[in-house]
Amino acid sequence: MNATKKTVLAALAVSALACRSASSGPAPGGQATAPAGVAPLAANATPEEVVPGVSLEGLSDDQKAVVAEYARSEFCHCGCPHTVSQCLRTHASCKHAPRQAGLAVRIAAAGGRVADVRKVLGEYYASFDRRARLDPTDFGPPLGDAAAPITIIEFSDFTCPFCQALRPTLEAFVKERADRVKLFYKPFPIESHPGALEAAQAGEWAREKGIFWTMHDALFTTPDHSLDGLAETARQAGGDESDLRDALATRKYLAKVRGSQAEARAAGLHGTPTLYLDGRRHSLDFAPESLERSLADEEEWQKNHGWDRD
Known part of the structure; x- marks a missing residue:
């Protein structure tokens, strides 16, 4: 298959x-x-x-x-x-x-x-x-044009193999439709995955430092999510590895990650990756054809405040 x-x-x-x-x-x-x-x-x-x-x-x-x-x-x-x-x-x-x-x-x-x-x-x-009420306010910048009318929120885990597999497809999809849709990443670490919670905090550290998407890509491609591995990833992304070590030691971003997890659970999330288009859970597969049909339907729904009555 x-x-x-x-x-x-x-x-x-x-x-x-x-x-x-x-x-x-x-x-x-x-x-x-x-x-x-x-x-x-x-x-x-x-x-x-x-x-x-x-x-x-x-x-x-x-x-x-x-x-x-x-x-x-x-x-x-x-x-x-x-x-x-x-x-x-x-x-x-x-x-x-x-x-x-x-x-x-x-x-x-x-x-x-x-x-x-x-x-x-x-x-x-x-x-x-x-529709779930999801707030991307503190989870920017988005991938794509910030003025794009449709918002995709992805709940994801840097250590999840399914999230890793989706990443290139989803990013290409958004970049090719930057005037139609923008993508926000929100963390939902699966805590049975070694290093998942720490990697999620490292992502939020990078967001505050203005290097989120560079760090995002690096966290998905590195197999090492140990403290030393995350510090090296931060250095490669252009950040201060000592500052990241301090942030992880003090759990500075843990509450933010926990808040994202709680919001996802309230929205009915069962696993990662999960996508929401303007609060609507994408329940189809993640092939580009299905994503495009879902986006086109969402655009129709938003334009007409419901389906375009034939």
Whole structure:
């Protein structure tokens, strides 16, 4: 199983533990009927006919059938009285249906069945009206343009291998969209990881010294999070290693790290890395395609104070 499939299936597992909000859109699993003026599909319509314009390349016949069944039975979350399939076939102006169908394709490609697609996307759409109150004020500067309209807050651990794996993808994603989104890093050290709590404090020391992102990159790339290792990392980042040693000895930044952890737990964080887009937990995988769809949906939601009604 490749890395993309693993991350998508991980999203399936996480979403299975979450509750749905009833106000995000029609509940999944209902029987949708064709509104007046929308011709029904033939029972033997091909998946390509069910989701026109959506790439099914690389999917098996069974996986295509999963996407087709989902698109036939689930409403488009743009808010119109049509299924995803009906919206794709009759409303060329709807920008949302192709994104929703594209997410279904990704989940099916990772081995998800129709129930999995409904569960993951049900949780995803429910997240838009469940917002955590997260304050990035003392955790700047952001990566990207500070004036960008959408804020991503990442709760992360410098010693976490999953956070390390996400880092280049997430940073490239933000840099390529600097006018659309900015990224704040907030610490959530997993304290069973050796050196995690100390590395998080070192990051906050670097933030106060104005060298956060340089230190951030160095902390992710060094395997040595001992006191001596952190001091050397500080020196390489352009900081005063003696000053860092003193800060760690006095635990100067421990309360700040603890505050970040408490805020994350209150927001429902279960592990690292976890991303929040303007307070909405990103419940999909971390592939660039999923991040882009999540960002585009967030932009639509913010612009219209809800979904753009087709």
